[in-house]
Amino acid sequence: MTSDKGNKLARALPRTPLNDELGTSATLDSSSQKRIGDQLRAMYDELMQQPVPDRFKELLDQLDKKKDGSQ
Amino acid sequence: MTLEADLREGLLAAVPSLRAFAISLSGQVDKADDLVQDTLLRALANLHRFERGTNLNAWLFTILRNLFHSEYRKRRREVEDPNGSYAGRLKIQPEQGSHLDFEDFRTALAQLPSDQREALLLVGASGFSYEEAAGICGCAVGTIKSRVNRARLRLAALLNVDDVDDLGPDSMTRAALQG
Numbered sequence: 001m002t003s004d005k006g007n008k009l010a011r012a013l014p015r016t017p018l019n020d021e022l023g024t025s026a027t028l029d030s031s032s033q034k035r036i037g038d039q040l041r042a043m044y045d046e047l048m049q050q051p052v053p054d055r056f057k058e059l060l061d062q063l064d065k066k067k068d069g070s071q
Numbered sequence: 072m073t074l075e076a077d078l079r080e081g082l083l084a085a086v087p088s089l090r091a092f093a094i095s096l097s098g099q100v101d102k103a104d105d106l107v108q109d110t111l112l113r114a115l116a117n118l119h120r121f122e123r124g125t126n127l128n129a130w131l132f133t134i135l136r137n138l139f140h141s142e143y144r145k146r147r148r149e150v151e152d153p154n155g156s157y158a159g160r161l162k163i164q165p166e167q168g169s170h171l172d173f174e175d176f177r178t179a180l181a182q183l184p185s186d187q188r189e190a191l192l193l194v195g196a197s198g199f200s201y202e203e204a205a206g207i208c209g210c211a212v213g214t215i216k217s218r219v220n221r222a223r224l225r226l227a228a229l230l231n232v233d234d235v236d237d238l239g240p241d242s243m244t245r246a247a248l249q250g
Contacts, residue, residue: 028223032232036223037195039230040180043173044196047091053104056086056111060079063115 078118081127082111088128088197089135095192096139098181106142110135129199133207136189179229183222190218191226 028036089110093103113134114121121130180188186208193204194215201219205212226232 026224027220028227028232032227033223035232036226036230039173039176040191040195043176043180044091044095044192046173047094048087050087050090052083052086052090055104055108057083059108059111060082064079 078127082114082131085128085131086111089131092132092192092197093135093139095180095196096136096185096189106135106139109138113138126203128197129203129207132193132197132199136207175230176226179226182229183225187218187222187225190215191222194219195223 027033086107089107090103093106093110094100097103097106110131114131117134121127180191183191189208190204193199193207194201199207201212201215204215208215
C-alpha cells in the first residue's frame with residue numbers, strides 16, 4: 001500500500017453514492033483512504049486526550065484496599 | 072497483597088483508549104463510562120484468565136465489546152440509530168476550546184452498520200492488527216478486512232472524500248486556524 005498523498009488518484013473514486021450492496025472487491029484509492037484514516041484518528045485522538053475520570057482511579061484504588069483487607 | 076502494580080498501571084493506561092472506543096461505539100459518554108467501568112470490574116474478576124505477556128489491551132477490548140453487544144441486544148431500540156441521533160449525541164462531546172470540527176465525520180460514522188463501525192474503529196483508530204481485531208470480534212480475519220474496506224468505502228461516499236478541498240486535513244487545519 002502506497003502512502004502518496006495529494007495525487008490525482010482520488011478522481012478515480014466513483015462519484016455515484018456507494019450503497020450497502022457494494023461488493024467487497026472494490027477498494028479505495030490510497031489518498032482517499034489516507035484522508036479517511038487521518039480524520040478518523042484525529043477524531044479519536046481528541047477523545048483519547050480527554051482526562052481520565054477519577055472514578056476509574058478510585059475504582060482501582062478501592063480494589064487494592066479491599067484486597068489488602070482480605071489477605 | 073495489592074493489585075500488582077504493573078497490572079494496575081496497565082489497566083489505567085488502557086482507560087483512555089477504552090473510553091474512546093466505547094464513546095465511538097455507543098455515542099454516549101455516560102454509557103461509555105459505565106461500559107468502561109464494567110469492563111474493568113469484569114477484567115479484575117477474571118484476571119486469572121488473562122495470560123501474562125499477551126496483549127492486555129486486546130483482552131480488555133474484547134471484554135468491552137462483549138459487554139456492549141450484550142447490552143445492545145438487551146436494549147436494542149435504545150441503541151439503534153436510524154435517524155443519526157447517535158451523531159447528535161456525539162456533538163456535545165468535543166471538549167470546549169477544541170477548534171477541530173468532526174461533526175461531518177461523526178455523522179457519517181454513525182451511519183455505518185455497527186459491525187463495520189466497530190471493525191474500522193479497532194483497525195483504523197485503536198491500532199489493532201486485522202488479526203487482533205478478528206480475535207476481539209470473534210470472527211475471521213477476512214471478515215474484518217471486508218468490513219473495514221466496506222466501512223471506508225461507505226465513509227468516502229458519505230463524505231464525498233474525492234472532493235479534496237472540502238475534506239482534506241489541510242482544510243481542517245485551516246478551519247482550526249481561522250476558528
